[in-house]
Amino acid sequence: MAVPGGNGRAPATSHADPRGDPFLRTQFAVPARPVTFLRRDRLAGHLDEALLTPLTVVHGAAGAGKTLLAADWASTRDEPVAWLTAQVAAKGGGTFWAYLLEALRLAGVTTSADAGLPAEAGRADDRLLTRLAAELSTRNTPVILVVDEYDRVTDPEIADQLEFVLRQAGHGMRLVLVTRTEPLLPLHRYRAAGTITEIRNAELAFTPGEAAALLALHGLRLTADDAGALVERTRGWAAGLRLCALAAQGEPDPRTFLKEFEADRTTIADFLLAEVLKRQTAGTQDLLLRVSVLERFCPDLANALTGRTDAERVLTALHGQNAFVEYLGHAWFRLHPLFGEILRAHLRVRSPELEAELHRRAARWLRRSGSLGEALGHAAAADDWETAARAVIGDLALGEVFSGLHCDELSRLFSRMGPEPVSAATDLVRAACALSRCEVARGSSRLRRAAQALAAQAGSADGDPADLAATRLSCAFLETLVARLTGAPGRAERAAQFAEQVRRDVPDALLEAHPELIALLLTHLGSARLWAGRVRAARAALTTVVDSSGTGATEQARRECLGHLALIDYLKGWPGRAERKALATVTAADQGGPPPVSGPGLASLVLAAVAVERDELDRAQALLDVAVDARHPPPDPVTQAGRAIVTGRILLARGDTQAALEAADRAVVADVASPWAEAHTASVAAAAHLAESRPEMAVKLLEDVPGDEPVCLVGAAQAELAAGRPEAAAELLDRMRPQGDLGPAITVRAALVRAQLAGEDGDYAAQCGLVSRALREARRERLRRPFAEAGPWLRALPLGALAEGRLPCGPTRRGSPARTGEQPAPPVVEELSGRERDVLRRLAQMMSTEEIAADLYVSVNTVKTHLKSAYRKLGVNRRHDAVCRARELGLL
Amino acid sequence: MRYEIRVDGRMTETLVKAFPELDHVLMAGQTILFGAVVDEAHLYGLLARCQSLGLRVLEMRQMPS
Numbered sequence: 001m002a003v004p005g006g007n008g009r010a011p012a013t014s015h016a017d018p019r020g021d022p023f024l025r026t027q028f029a030v031p032a033r034p035v036t037f038l039r040r041d042r043l044a045g046h047l048d049e050a051l052l053t054p055l056t057v058v059h060g061a062a063g064a065g066k067t068l069l070a071a072d073w074a075s076t077r078d079e080p081v082a083w084l085t086a087q088v089a090a091k092g093g094g095t096f097w098a099y100l101l102e103a104l105r106l107a108g109v110t111t112s113a114d115a116g117l118p119a120e121a122g123r124a125d126d127r128l129l130t131r132l133a134a135e136l137s138t139r140n141t142p143v144i145l146v147v148d149e150y151d152r153v154t155d156p157e158i159a160d161q162l163e164f165v166l167r168q169a170g171h172g173m174r175l176v177l178v179t180r181t182e183p184l185l186p187l188h189r190y191r192a193a194g195t196i197t198e199i200r201n202a203e204l205a206f207t208p209g210e211a212a213a214l215l216a217l218h219g220l221r222l223t224a225d226d227a228g229a230l231v232e233r234t235r236g237w238a239a240g241l242r243l244c245a246l247a248a249q250g251e252p253d254p255r256t257f258l259k260e261f262e263a264d265r266t267t268i269a270d271f272l273l274a275e276v277l278k279r280q281t282a283g284t285q286d287l288l289l290r291v292s293v294l295e296r297f298c299p300d301l302a303n304a305l306t307g308r309t310d311a312e313r314v315l316t317a318l319h320g321q322n323a324f325v326e327y328l329g330h331a332w333f334r335l336h337p338l339f340g341e342i343l344r345a346h347l348r349v350r351s352p353e354l355e356a357e358l359h360r361r362a363a364r365w366l367r368r369s370g371s372l373g374e375a376l377g378h379a380a381a382a383d384d385w386e387t388a389a390r391a392v393i394g395d396l397a398l399g400e401v402f403s404g405l406h407c408d409e410l411s412r413l414f415s416r417m418g419p420e421p422v423s424a425a426t427d428l429v430r431a432a433c434a435l436s437r438c439e440v441a442r443g444s445s446r447l448r449r450a451a452q453a454l455a456a457q458a459g460s461a462d463g464d465p466a467d468l469a470a471t472r473l474s475c476a477f478l479e480t481l482v483a484r485l486t487g488a489p490g491r492a493e494r495a496a497q498f499a500e501q502v503r504r505d506v507p508d509a510l511l512e513a514h515p516e517l518i519a520l521l522l523t524h525l526g527s528a529r530l531w532a533g534r535v536r537a538a539r540a541a542l543t544t545v546v547d548s549s550g551t552g553a554t555e556q557a558r559r560e561c562l563g564h565l566a567l568i569d570y571l572k573g574w575p576g577r578a579e580r581k582a583l584a585t586v587t588a589a590d591q592g593g594p595p596p597v598s599g600p601g602l603a604s605l606v607l608a609a610v611a612v613e614r615d616e617l618d619r620a621q622a623l624l625d626v627a628v629d630a631r632h633p634p635p636d637p638v639t640q641a642g643r644a645i646v647t648g649r650i651l652l653a654r655g656d657t658q659a660a661l662e663a664a665d666r667a668v669v670a671d672v673a674s675p676w677a678e679a680h681t682a683s684v685a686a687a688a689h690l691a692e693s694r695p696e697m698a699v700k701l702l703e704d705v706p707g708d709e710p711v712c713l714v715g716a717a718q719a720e721l722a723a724g725r726p727e728a729a730a731e732l733l734d735r736m737r738p739q740g741d742l743g744p745a746i747t748v749r750a751a752l753v754r755a756q757l758a759g760e761d762g763d764y765a766a767q768c769g770l771v772s773r774a775l776r777e778a779r780r781e782r783l784r785r786p787f788a789e790a791g792p793w794l795r796a797l798p799l800g801a802l803a804e805g806r807l808p809c810g811p812t813r814r815g816s817p818a819r820t821g822e823q824p825a826p827p828v829v830e831e832l833s834g835r836e837r838d839v840l841r842r843l844a845q846m847m848s849t850e851e852i853a854a855d856l857y858v859s860v861n862t863v864k865t866h867l868k869s870a871y872r873k874l875g876v877n878r879r880h881d882a883v884c885r886a887r888e889l890g891l892l
Numbered sequence: 893m894r895y896e897i898r899v900d901g902r903m904t905e906t907l908v909k910a911f912p913e914l915d916h917v918l919m920a921g922q923t924i925l926f927g928a929v930v931d932e933a934h935l936y937g938l939l940a941r942c943q944s945l946g947l948r949v950l951e952m953r954q955m956p957s
Contacts, residue, residue, distance in 0.1 A: 062946050180943060239946065265921040267901030269946035274904065341944045345910040 026296055026328040028103050030083045031071045031148075035320075036217040036245075039072060040210055047073045047176075049197045051142070054166055055190050056176040056197040057183060062338040063239025063269070064204045066178045067148050074146055079174075081144045082107035087295070089153040091409075096158055097128065100145075109136075109143045129161055133168030142174045149337075150179035159184040205236030218245040220254050233262045239338055243272035246321070250279040273342050276324075284314050288324060288335070289350065292343035293358045293381075296334040304365040305358050356382040367391045376413055385417045389425035394467045396510045398474045399517035401432040402481075403556050411436060424453040424471055431478050435485070438635055444482045451475055469505035476502065477517055480524035484531075487637040487670025492528035496521065519545045519557035523564075530564055531638050533675035539568060559585040563602035567642060571676050573710070573743030575610040576781045582606040601627045601635075605642045612649045613745055615784040620650050637670040641677035644668065648684035653785065657688040664688070679709035686715045687789075695723035710736050714749045726757050744777045749786045751777070752794070759793055787846075795846050832891060836870040839863055844883045844892055894955040896926035897938065900948035910945060911938070922950065 047069065050056035060066045074081045082103040089096040136143065153159060163185050166175050177183050190196035206214065211234075212227040222230070234240035244261060248254035264271055277285055290305040291297050302311035315333050318325040324339045335343065347355060359382035366375035367387075372395050379388035392398055392410070401410050411433055417426065427450035434443035454475055457468070479495035482488075499521055503511070511518065522541045529538035542561040548554060566581035582603040604627035611620035624646055644666045651660035664684040668677060682705045686698035698719035702712045713736045720729040733750055736742070755770035771794065778786065787794060832840070835856075842852045849867070853860045871877055874885045886892050897914075903923040908916050914927040929935050942949050 061948075062944055235948075237946075265902050267899065267903050267907065267923070267947055270901075270904050270907045274906070337944065338946050341910075342907065342946070345945070346906050349906045349909050 023099065023102050024088070025330050026332050026334075027085045027088055027099055028083055028106050029329040030074055030081070030146075031067055032327050032329075033068060033072050033075075036214070036242075037068060037072065038210065038214045038217060040069075043069055043199065043203065044073055044076075046197070046199055046203070050144070050174055050176055051079075053190075053195045053197045054170075054174060055185070055195060056174070056199075057187070058176065058178045058199045058204075059182060060180070060199075060201040060204045061237070062180060063237060063242075063336070064201055065238030066199075066204065068238075069199075069204070070146050070148065070176060070178050074144065074176075077144060079141050079144050080107045080109055081146065082109065083146045083148065085148045086150050086152045089155065089158055093155060093158050093161065096153070097161070100147075101132070104143065104145070107143060109139075129165055130168070133165045136165070136169035136172035139172035142172055144174045144176060146176045146178065148178045150177040150183055151181045153183070156184050204238070206231060206234075206238060206241055207236065211236065211241055214241055215245050215248075218249055220245060220248055222258075226255065226258060229262055230258060234268055237268065239336070240268045240272060243269070243276055247272055247275040247279065269338060269342060273339060274346075277343075277346070283308070283310065284318065287311060287314050288318075289343055289347040290354070290358055292335060292340050292347050293355060293378075294334075294362060296328060296332050298331050298333070301362065301365050301369075304361050356384070358382075360384045360387060363387050363391070367395075372397060376410075380413055380416065385414075385426055386421050386423055388414070388417075389423070389429040390467070393425045393428055393471050393474050394464075396470050396473065396506065396514040396517055398428065398432050398477065399514055399520050399553075401429075401436050402520060403516045403553060422449070422453075424450045424457060424475075427453065428471065428474050428478060432474075435478065435481055438485070440482065440485045443478075444486070447475070447478050447482060451479075465505060466507050466510075469502050470510060472502040473499055473506055473517070477521045477524075480521050480528065484524040484528045485636050487528070487531050487668075487672060487674070489528045489532035489534065489672060491671075492525050496525045514553070515548070516553040516557060519548065519554040523557045523560045526561060526564055527636055527638050530568065531636075531641075531670065531674045531677075532672060535568055535572075539565065560602070563606065564638065566603055566606040567638070569743070570606050570609050570745075571680070571711075572741060573746035574781075575613045575743070575745055575783065577743075578606050579610045582610070602639050602642060605639065605646050609642075609646045609649065612646065612653055613785045614782050615653070615788055617650060617653055620646070620653075624650060637668045637674065637677070640668045641674060641681070645677070645680045645684060648681065648688075652684060652687055652691070653788070655691070657691045660688045661685055675707055675709060679705050679707075679712045683711045683715040686712075686719060690715075690719055690722055693722075695719045699723060708735055710742055710746050710750075714746060714753060717750070717753045721753060721756060721760075726760055729753060730757060744781045744783055745786070748774045748778045748783055749789075752786055752790050756790070756793055795848070795851070832870060832873055832886075833866075836866050836873070837891065839866040840870055840882060840886050841892055843867075843879055844886070893929045893931070893935075894927065894957050895929045895935065895938075896924055896951075896953060896955055897942065897949060898951040899923045899925065899942065900950050903947070907945060907947075910941065914938075926955070 047056070047058075050073075058066045058070055071083075074083065082100075084100055084103040086096070088099045147153075147162075153162075162175070166173065187196065191198075208224065208227040208231045211231050212222045212224070215222050215227075215230075230241070230244065234244065244258070247261075248257045251257040261271070261275075277288065280288070287302060287306050287308075287310075291302050294301065294305075297305075299312035299315055302315065303309055315325055319327050319333065324335055324343075325333050326336055327333055334340070359378040363375045363379035363382060363384065364387065366372075366378060372391060375391050376388050379385070379391060392400075414429055414433055417430070427446045431443045431446035431450060434440075434446060454471060476495045476499035480492045480499070483490075483492035483495060499518075503518075522545045526538045526541035526545070529535075529541060542564050545554070545557050545561040546565065548558070562581050562585045566578045566585070569575075569578035569581060585603040604623050608620045608623035608627060611617070611623060624643075627646075628643065644663055648660045648663040651657075651663055664681040668674075682701050686701045689695070689698040689701065696719075699716060702716040702719065705712045713732050717729040717732040720726075720732060733754060736750060751770050751774040755767045755774065758764075758766040758770060774786070778784070838856060839852055842855060847855065849860055849863050853863045856863070867879075867882075871882055874882050874889075876882045876885050883892075900922060902918050902921065903916065908923075908925075911925055914925040916923055916925050925938075929938065939949065939952070
């Protein structure tokens with residue numbers, strides 16, 4: 001099975017926000033001014049000062065005329081203007097910044113190409129903002145960035161980030177915030193420094209003269225007294241005046257209406273809106289009330305809600321009259337936010353039962369038009385979980401419950417779904433939500449119910465065949481996940497085969513749009529295969545995912561797969577390869593990608609295991625802590641077993657045999673046993689027994705492990721040797737021969753056991769040869785643990801005599817595979833003394849401080865003094881660096 | 893927590909329905925919405941609702957429960 005879209009295409013990020021949805025063009029449109037718009041020079045003049053200060057804030061109540069003022073002013077500027085309606089901020093910081101970058105790009109300020117895009121919906125990383133600010137700061141003419149409806153930005157982090165960019169961009173950007181509430185920015189500081197232009201509600205209010213001029217545009221002549229009275233009644237509120245004009249226009253005697261209005265004590269907007277509404281035809285009223293449930297709409301969507309076909313004509317007419325409806329461009333409209341709210345209140349009173357139905361219709365229309373996110377929102381608002389679940393499953397978006405970007409959003413949305421309704425789609429979503437929280441029992445029971453419902457449905461001919469295929473594929477996908485989490489490889493294989501069959505019936509466009517589903521499915525399959533010890537088959541599935549071109553959607557699956565491949569390399573005894581793969585996942589995770597789930601947990605485990613092999617125990621412990629600290633509970637048996645093995649190895653290396661035994665004894669619950677997990681835990685336990693001088697128990701333990709796992713054979717050979725049965729040990733090692741593809745971590749250990757055998761036979765030449773070979777092999781991988789384990793006989797060898805027998809170089813800087821030797825070495829300032837050379841030479845022979853002291857007939861402290869001064873002269877601070885450095889300089 | 897919110901102008905029945913969780917009483921040129929408020933989030937939510945309906949809040953105070 002191949003991951004769709006894996007042909008190395010460039011990810012189509014430039015026209016999509018991090019949620020994968022295409023940008024809503026309407027968010028970038030500078031609102032059109034109605035024909036009756038009155039330009040007020042005093043405000044435009046004040047707003048001109050925005051060019052002199054980095055920050056401008058236009059605050060005012062709903063309907064105070066803020067947006068139109070800013071839009072009119074912006075349209076007269078020569079500087080590039082980027083306009084953003086901040087509605088999108090509700091979807092998270094990453095989405096907000098993606099939109100902001102797109103707004104700048106549309107304004108001709110080409111930032112998105114250089115600055116990159118946020119990778120996740122929830123947040124944007126600092127590097128991106130720094131790059132953006134740096135680019136803006138180099139501009140000669142400032143870009144004017146207008147953020148409308150800034151009151152929607154409630155996340156203090158976005159406010160902080162925006163302020164950061166504003167400060168860093170300097171003269172390159174002029175920010176204009178249009179908002180109902182004071183923004184969460186340190187305005188006092190800007191005020192004190194005089195770097196802010198503010199236009200507040202009182203200034204936005206119409207004067208009697210302006211009110212008269214506005215009404216004149218509507219064809220109404222007012223005396224100065226009438227205008228004054230009207231302004232007093234409306235407090236100069238733009239929306240009030242506008243509604244007033246609309247209502248009065250329809251009256252035979254506008255003056256009587258205005259008198260009535262002045263006498264009435266009803267709240268202004270409510271009174272006026274009701275007045276204007278009742279002057280519309282019944283059809284128009286109905287349409288206005290119905291579309292009030294939508295944030296924005298096009299004629300076709302409005303028709304879907306009314307069940308009529310006249311929306312285009314009605315909307316165009318309403319927009320022409322400047323009544324309620326604003327045009328957003330691209331055939332989309334919206335209600336004036338204030339009127340929308342009040343219309344919704346009217347809808348609830350007039351037809352309370354209609355609201356849910358309207359949301360349901362909107363959900364259906366939006367899903368058909370491909371806006372899954374909005375469709376889900378409306379389905380949820382209608383409490384129509386069946387439609388919501390069908391939308392997710394039918395769009396093949398179920399993988400998004402697991403893959404980082406949307407997972408929180410989807411889980412949050414569906415957490416409101418109760419136990420009803422029960423159908424294949426809803427149960428699949430329930431199962432997915434439970435499994436994403438690692439509630440395996442709950443998830444698999446829901447999945448079983450879904451599978452039964454699906455089987456019953458299969459015979460009947462109802463429903464869209466594409467939908468049915470997508471549902472089946474989603475079901476198979478969850479099956480592989482359950483199989484992975486319960487360690488059931490057979491189940492995973494059956495599910496994968498089924499997926500392969502039904503996949504043909506799923507439209508290619510869907511598979512292309514959601515490559516993460518197949519990628520995750522293959523990851524689960526690979527993990528289950530690995531658990532069962534079917535390493536080659538596991539590698540095949542995992543490699544398919546890794547080789548697919550990584551779009552953001554499949555990134556998490558790729559990382560998990562790399563983690564598994566790293567584990568395979570480690571188990572085969574190739575720590576270097578394992579480290580490279582594991583590091584590839586970790587660095588990817590650091591680049592502001594989606595939060596890691598179990599992949600990097602596994603990768604950290606592998607890195608910890610590699611660190612143990614190199615005898616870097618503190619680093620190993622730190623890595624293990626990271627892996628265990630991963631925010632999710634231990635997900636699958638592979639990770640659980642890996643954790644037990646690494647914990648055991650670290651404890652063994654630290655000499656805490658009892659704790660190591662306990663760690664190795666921790667049972668992993670799974671359907672089938674895993675050969676490598678059993679072999680490695682047994683080998684840890686056996687080593688612990690061996691360290692406690694109980695070779696017989698070690699032998700017994702390893703005999704019980706079925707199959708000839710190399711790690712067990714080596715362990716058993718060590719135990720047999722310790723028990724005084726060299727022939728049995730040799731026989732065990734011979735059994736290892738036929739197995740190919742064994743890495744140095746295993747072959748070095750085997751060679752050392754052989755060397756010890758040779759030594760017991762008195763064949764020192766063979767022993768030296770074997771140890772020398774082991775050293776050569778270990779050096780490439782920087783393996784040190786096998787030598788530390790080997791026991792006192794090894795250190796008694798005159799290693800200096802071995803031609804190429806060198807110690808593997810010591811640990812390098814954390815997180816860097818590069819050797820310290822690549823850095824320019826500091827020059828030797830002083831010659832080493834004869835005694836220091838003597839000490840160093842013995843150090844190179846792996847002698848301990850005590851042994852050197854005994855050999856040179858001096859005290860331990862004297863040796864330490866020599867060492868210290870040798871370290872100083874060589875510019876190093878540990879033994880192995882000293883030996884390496886001395887060799888480089890030809891001092892040994 | 894019990895609160896009362898005093899709003900400028902008489903609210904119509906329709907508009908009052910936008911605050912189903914609160915009772916109301918009409919006075920000369922003013923409306924008083926009152927009732928139990930769950931927590932601060934609810935309180936700010938009510939204020940935002942007033943704002944989005946174009947209501948002028950004159951006074952808002954906690955009442956002894």
